[in-house]
Amino acid sequence: MQPLLKVENLVKHYAAGRTAHSKDKLAALDGVSLSIPQKTTLALVGESGSGKSTLALCIACLEPPTSGNIWFEGIDVAALAENQQRILRPQIQLVFQDPASSLNPRWTALDIASEPFLVQRRFTKPDRAIRALQLLDRVAIPRKMASRRVDELSGGQKQRLAIARALALEPKLMILDEALSALDCSVQAQISNLLLELQSSLGMTYLFITHDFAMAAHLADQIAVMDRGRIVESGSAEKILSSPSHEVTRSLLAATPRFIETPNVLVNA
Amino acid sequence: MTLLLEVKDLHVSYSARTGEVCPALAGVNFDLAPGEILGVLGESGSGKSTLAAALLRLLPSNGRIQKGSVLFEGKNLLAARPQELRKIRGARIGLILQEPSSSLHPTLPVGKQVSDVLAAHESLDRRALSEKVSQLFESIFAGDAERISRSYPHELSGGQRQRVLIAQAIACGPSLVVADEPTASLDPTKQQEILHLFRTFQKELGLAIILITHNPALLANLADRILILYAGRVAEIGPTANVLSSPRHPYTAALLRCLPPDFDESQSARKANLHSIPGDPPDLSLHEAGCQFEPRCIERMKACKCDEPAATEVSELHEVSCFKFAG
Numbered sequence: 001m002q003p004l005l006k007v008e009n010l011v012k013h014y015a016a017g018r019t020a021h022s023k024d025k026l027a028a029l030d031g032v033s034l035s036i037p038q039k040t041t042l043a044l045v046g047e048s049g050s051g052k053s054t055l056a057l058c059i060a061c062l063e064p065p066t067s068g069n070i071w072f073e074g075i076d077v078a079a080l081a082e083n084q085q086r087i088l089r090p091q092i093q094l095v096f097q098d099p100a101s102s103l104n105p106r107w108t109a110l111d112i113a114s115e116p117f118l119v120q121r122r123f124t125k126p127d128r129a130i131r132a133l134q135l136l137d138r139v140a141i142p143r144k145m146a147s148r149r150v151d152e153l154s155g156g157q158k159q160r161l162a163i164a165r166a167l168a169l170e171p172k173l174m175i176l177d178e179a180l181s182a183l184d185c186s187v188q189a190q191i192s193n194l195l196l197e198l199q200s201s202l203g204m205t206y207l208f209i210t211h212d213f214a215m216a217a218h219l220a221d222q223i224a225v226m227d228r229g230r231i232v233e234s235g236s237a238e239k240i241l242s243s244p245s246h247e248v249t250r251s252l253l254a255a256t257p258r259f260i261e262t263p264n265v266l267v268n269a
Numbered sequence: 270m271t272l273l274l275e276v277k278d279l280h281v282s283y284s285a286r287t288g289e290v291c292p293a294l295a296g297v298n299f300d301l302a303p304g305e306i307l308g309v310l311g312e313s314g315s316g317k318s319t320l321a322a323a324l325l326r327l328l329p330s331n332g333r334i335q336k337g338s339v340l341f342e343g344k345n346l347l348a349a350r351p352q353e354l355r356k357i358r359g360a361r362i363g364l365i366l367q368e369p370s371s372s373l374h375p376t377l378p379v380g381k382q383v384s385d386v387l388a389a390h391e392s393l394d395r396r397a398l399s400e401k402v403s404q405l406f407e408s409i410f411a412g413d414a415e416r417i418s419r420s421y422p423h424e425l426s427g428g429q430r431q432r433v434l435i436a437q438a439i440a441c442g443p444s445l446v447v448a449d450e451p452t453a454s455l456d457p458t459k460q461q462e463i464l465h466l467f468r469t470f471q472k473e474l475g476l477a478i479i480l481i482t483h484n485p486a487l488l489a490n491l492a493d494r495i496l497i498l499y500a501g502r503v504a505e506i507g508p509t510a511n512v513l514s515s516p517r518h519p520y521t522a523a524l525l526r527c528l529p530p531d532f533d534e535s536q537s538a539r540k541a542n543l544h545s546i547p548g549d550p551p552d553l554s555l556h557e558a559g560c561q562f563e564p565r566c567i568e569r570m571k572a573c574k575c576d577e578p579a580a581t582e583v584s585e586l587h588e589v590s591c592f593k594f595a596g
Contacts, residue, residue, distance in 0.1 A: 047456040047457075047458060047459075048427070048456055049426075154549050154550075155313055156549070157549075184312035184313055184483050185312075185483065185484070185485065185524060185527045185528055186312060186523070186524055186527045186545055186546045187312075188527065188543075189527035189528075189529075189543035189544060189545040189546075190545040192529070192543055193542045193543055193545060196540055196542060211456050211457055212457070213457070213532065214486075214528070214529045214531075214532060215529055217529065217532035217539070218529035218530065218532075218538075218539060218540070218543070219539075219540065237539070241532050251458055252457060252458065254461075255456075255457035255458040255460065255461045256457050257457065257460070257461075257484065257486035257487050257489065257490075
């Protein structure tokens with residue numbers, strides 16, 4: 001089967017010199033290739049500065065790559081003109097690390113969830129409200145919170161709202177850029193359960209960007225490890241976790257904080 | 270052994286502009302021995318940063334310490350005069366905050382910023398000062414000390430900036446360092462390096478550390494004891510191994526169940542739902558009676574709704590505030 005997303009030899013250079021005219025280049029992506037089959041999760045693991053977020057921006061058509069191809073359902077995304085990209089963008093949605101800074105604090109939950117319809121000029125005003133309420137139900141935000149402003153929501157509710165907004169246009173691919181990293185562990189558990197539920201009910205495909213190997217191990221089918229703009233190792237989650245072959249993978253695995261002994265609660269529960 | 274720090278019945282509240290008073294800490298008790306590492310574990314809103322700020326009396330202007338005492342090296346910090354406090358902060362107690370980029374001055378070389386801390390507390394001449402700063406940098410940035418001390422914060426990585434803050438915190442040879450989420454913005458590998466530094470300084474300098482975090486796994490190989498904070502109260506405090514491997518308070522148990530399974534054995538449990546805690550933390554401005562965890566607790570009893578449980582010792586050094594264990 002054709003993968004939902006296929007990235008081939010993607011290169012992204014940024015100007016790195018002290019002036020705008022400088023010829024110095026920084027290769028944020030240095031020949032990245034990966035593919036994600038439908039309804040699966042690829043975890044992209046790496047340290048900050050390894051190029052994970054640049055890759056996310058290129059895939060979401062928010063940064064033009066310097067060279068290489070991004071195939072989404074067989075369409076070369078990077079080759080599309082701006083107005084064609086606009087048609088494609090709803091299919092690929094992003095959820096960011098810190099919901100407090102990716103949601104306008106003065107908007108209500110309902111405003112946030114219905115904005116994608118407004119931007120894409122879909123539905124009439126009453127329809128938009130109904131659909132936005134359905135989205136809030138979908139991510140288990142109580143209806144009484146719909147008219148609350150973002151800054152009145154808890155951290156977990158904010159991240160649910162960011163996911164509701166991402167779901168609005170029925171995307172096929174969701175890019176989760178450190179979407180769990182800033183959350184408390186009880187909230188992390190709630191949101192990761194929500195992501196799994198959306199995957200099994202809607203067939204969502206995830207690109208899960210993280211530096212937390214424990215969460216990657218839990219959610220991913222495949223893991224790709226990135227270092228300095230390159231994918232240094234990739235494969236099935238089982239394989240990467242049981243026999244990591246690259247040094248970077250091994251050091252990331254070793255640095256993942258974990259309990260020496262499994263807490264009894266996990267067994268008793 | 271004499272205690273380094275004793276916190277008794279600490280109550281802190283914030284007042285909103287509407288005049289509403291919201292308690293943030295309600296009756297926090299704990300102590301700390303010299304050279305001990307205490308991990309304070311709590312989720313957002315549990316009052317863990319308020320605790321750090323209250324110990325050093327650095328609360329924002331709408332925050333008030335209503336009652337309690339903080340005895341540090343025999344002196345009650347809550348009753349200390351401002352000039353006494355100034356001699357303690359930075360010299361006897363170091364503070365490390367989460368976001369290193371906002372704790373450093375952007376237009377001064379970091380070496381200068383560390384030397385300023387020393388100069389504020391010790392009367393050293395210029396040569397002695399720069400000698401001491403370079404020693405300090407050498408111990409933290411072995412090999413690259415010279416270059417880093419001349420650098421500006423924006424020229425350094427997040428991990429390097431966090432190390433500069435550690436240099437500032439330990440410059441005057443304090444007996445206690447309070448670190449509030451010191452590794453939250455760092456990668457796992459950098460996190461481990463910072464924790465390693467803490468361990469080294471605890472061993473070599475006999476430094477006591479209060480490490481505040483929301484990540485239980487960080488404390489597993491580091492802390493001597495763990496304090497679990499929930500809704501401004503100490504739910505449980507005890508030796509790290511006991512708290513993490515056989516938690517007694519229903520909240521601690523629920524919190525640890527939320528973690529993804531260890532990945533060696535996770536092959537079968539992968540993509541299975543994680544346990545989560547139903548509901549949200551309480552709104553403390555409502556001043557609800559009873560145990561604050563009662564609405565979310567799976568083991569709640571009749572008594573939980575009416576009264577607040579007191580701390581009960583369940584084994585040596587291990588105290589739990591839950592009616593399950595009340596005499």
